[in-house]
Amino acid sequence: MTHTSTPIQSAQRTIRLELQAIEALLARINGDFTRACDLILACKGRVVVVGMGKSGHIGRKIAATLASTGTTAYFVHPGEASHGDMGMITRDDVVLALSNSGSTTEIVTLLPLIKRLGITLISMTGKADSPLAQAAAVNLDASVTQEACPLNLAPTSSTTVSLVLGDALAIALLEARGFTAEDFAFSHPGGALGRRLLLKVEHVMHSGDALPRVQRGTSLREALLEMTQKGLGMTLVLEADGRLAGVFTDGDLRRTLDKGIDVRNAGIDEVMTSPGKTARADMLAAEALKIMEDHKINGLVVIDAQGMPIGALNMHDLLRAGVL
Known part of the structure; x- marks a missing residue:
């Protein structure tokens, strides 16, 4: 041929x-x-x-x-x-x-x-x-x-x-x-779309004893110790009644050092970010990711319907969960 x-x-x-x-x-x-x-x-x-x-x-x-x-x-x-x-x-x-x-x-x-x-x-x-x-x-x-x-x-x-x-x-x-896209995700729970559309913040957040937190008036040194022990790269700062006063992150620490603030004598109140970005436990993990990306931050505090902090998550949690 x-x-x-x-x-x-x-x-x-x-x-x-x-x-x-x-x-x-x-x-x-x-x-x-x-x-x-x-x-x-x-x-x-x-x-x-x-x-x-x-x-x-x-x-x-x-x-x-x-x-x-x-x-x-x-x-x-x-x-x-x-x-x-x-x-x-x-x-x-x-x-x-x-x-x-x-x-x-x-x-x-x-x-x-x-x-x-x-x-x-x-x-x-x-x-x-x-x-x-x-x-x-x-x-x-x-x-x-x-x-x-x-x-x-x-x-x-x-x-x-x-x-x-x-x-x-x-x-x-x-x-x-x-x-819907969510119906599709239920048909593909093991795929990337399933993880993005089914996984919620409550499934990946840290709570209970794993949640880093300090009270207003705490020294920066104590706050840094709490961050180190919990390993989230952040800590919540709470009011006396348990409400969220602010958050202190690795990024805040870098900015604190850039300003020449004495970390040995500073208090958490003067260096924290207030009030800090938050998410809800029933929010899709993909929505939490978008908040982080939009605001160029690596962590979020999770609050309940009354605004009380109940958890926290960071970019690494979303990466491990396959949302990224």
């Missing part, structure tokens, strides 16, 4: 053909797409995605995307379904079947069972007159005029269109359900 194009030309041709295929898909997002969304939104069970070969790989990704965006979904291999796994599908489920030809044997074999159980079937095919498309309650048209493969054989443009159509379906359902 004679190669007439360079790798770059080949790659550009592939991308161009797939872009054209996706562009053509826009006109086919119509009432059938809306009907498919309505059927899934009305589903009392789960979305069961099936597909063979390359369509199966795309199906697995679509199922994963649906599951992470508020639509309970999982993938079932159609070959396994006809050998026992069909029991995983219930009457309350919706089956989303992918097949470019619409006549994949392993999927067509399941059609009588799906019909007999009264399970709602949505198909995603490249041929509207295929057995699968005809059997479905609604068919999503994933047809392409040409595969990016120069032999027009390897699934390329067709799988890309199916993947994009699956993404479109997932996001349309997400918006219809009013799925």
Whole structure:
């Protein structure tokens, strides 16, 4: 076989053909797409995605995307379904079947069972007159005029269109359900987004005996000893009734030294920052981080609803928690 194009030309041709295929898909997002969304939104069970070969790989990704965006979904291999796994599908489920030809044997074999159980079937095919498309309650048209493969054989443009159509379906359902960033975080608790949207100040703050604090009138030397013992790089300064009078940090110490103040004889009242920046325990850790970044500080005092100090945290706490 004679190669007439360079790798770059080949790659550009592939991308161009797939872009054209996706562009053509826009006109086919119509009432059938809306009907498919309505059927899934009305589903009392789960979305069961099936597909063979390359369509199966795309199906697995679509199922994963649906599951992470508020639509309970999982993938079932159609070959396994006809050998026992069909029991995983219930009457309350919706089956989303992918097949470019619409006549994949392993999927067509399941059609009588799906019909007999009264399970709602949505198909995603490249041929509207295929057995699968005809059997479905609604068919999503994933047809392409040409595969990016120069032999027009390897699934390329067709799988890309199916993947994009699956993404479109997932996001349309997400918006219809009013799925929020916090909902997404609950689906991804181990990820960076989950940590940023689920972790609260109360989960990372220091409290109780670990909280550095001194009373008004304390000497700076005593305050520095408290800071050293607690290791937060700061100490709270409290009024006699326990309310927050101010805060003294490593940054305040540097400024104190710059001013030439005698640290051996100074009192905490003359060098503390008053009142100091605060956060609430129920605030997201990410919000506390923004306060620190906005004010270029490394620590925050945590107060309760009555304004009483109950904790403290610093940038290192957020770093260890993975919020940074």
